[in-house]
Amino acid sequence: MWWSYIARAALTAAFIVGMSELAKRSLYLSALLIALPLATAMTVVWLYVDTHDAIQATDYARGVLILTPPGMVFLALLPLGVRYGLDFWVSLAISIAVTGLLYFAYAWLLRHVWGITI
Numbered sequence: 667m668w669w670s671y672i673a674r675a676a677l678t679a680a681f682i683v684g685m686s687e688l689a690k691r692s693l694y695l696s697a698l699l700i701a702l703p704l705a706t707a708m709t710v711v712w713l714y715v716d717t718h719d720a721i722q723a724t725d726y727a728r729g730v731l732i733l734t735p736p737g738m739v740f741l742a743l744l745p746l747g748v749r750y751g752l753d754f755w756v757s758l759a760i761s762i763a764v765t766g767l768l769y770f771a772y773a774w775l776l777r778h779v780w781g782i783t784i
Contacts, residue, residue, distance in 0.1 A: 732782065740765040
């Protein structure tokens with residue numbers, strides 16, 4: 667059983683390291699591969715393999731879809747902060763903080779406006 671966790675961790679780590687190495691050589695190819703929902707697909711597969719519950723696996727995928735919009739703010743703010751002269755780490759911290767606050771507001775909106783509890 668532990669070998670399964672170790673294999674998953676190794677595959678996930680290899681994916682992340684591979685993408686960061688690819689980004690050094692081809693920024694846009696790496697971005698394209700990251701933009702594809704490969705990590706989500708891997709998670710859905712591992713969830714289904716563990717539980718054999720297609721509903722739980724597809725509910726997870728739906729949750730990722732629902733929660734994607736606030737994450738786009740992070741992807742927009744980070745380069746904007748750097749472009750306008752902020753230090754990378756300051757821009758990263760601001761992007762994370764704003765995105766975190768936006769997730770809380772978004773969760774409230776989902777629950778109180780659309781009746782979706784996350």
